[in-house]
Amino acid sequence: DGGITQSPKYLFRKEGQNVTLSCEQNLNHDAMYWYRQDPGQGLRLIYYSQIVNDFQKGDIAEGYSVSREKKESFPLTVTSAQKNPTAFYLCASRDSIWGYTFGSGTRLTVV
Amino acid sequence: GDSVTQMEGPVTLSEEAFLTINCTYTATGYPSLFWYVQYPGEGLQLLLKATKADDKGSNKGFEATYRKETTSFHLEKGSVQVSDSAVYFCALLTDKLIFGTGTRLQVFP
Secondary structure: OOOEEEEOOEEEEOOOOOEEEEEEEOOOOOEEEEEEEOOOOOEEEEEEEEEOOEEEEOOOOOOEEEOOOEOOEOOEEEOOOOOOOOEEEEEEEEOOOOOEEEOOOEEEEEO | OOEEEEOOOOEEEEOOOOEEEOEEEEOOOOOEEEEEEEOOOOOEEEEEEEOOOOOEEEEOOEEEEOEOOOOEOOEEEOOOOHHHOEEEEEEEEOOOEEEOOOEEEEEEO
């Protein structure tokens, strides 16, 4: 079955460490997105990529980095520069029209 | 800029009650409108959508009508079930998908 796989489901990070969240899709979608979800704030766009080897900053890109070396993969790195990284992170992909498919999310906690 | 405003929760209902969750939007141009549902610990699932004025999206007993004159896309269901308990997000799509803050629905037997 086609879909988006995010891993791990839960992730713990120590202060000052970088951590990478995985997002893989087998839907053959060109565009991929990373969102951050905080209680009471909905979803906010971190980064997005509309094609391989290209990506753009979203509304809250500071402290994050991404790469898009393959169509299927769009990993997100949460760097030590992100001051408040504890959140639920959602990856999504979109087909050439406008249908979005979301992964099941990664919950990141700083310990 | 484009934005979505939806009613704050939680919305607490008894089973078989009528549900309305209000959503209004601000956008330049003609966005598509969506309702997504999020069950605990899960990602988002598309519930319904509408792409132009007066379209009605429907799925699983939920309905929403794209009202351009009032810039609204309110979600309704005639008889909620305990299994409908979740967080509901209204969203609009122009060049990117923009979400409201979400409304938590709690349905009790």
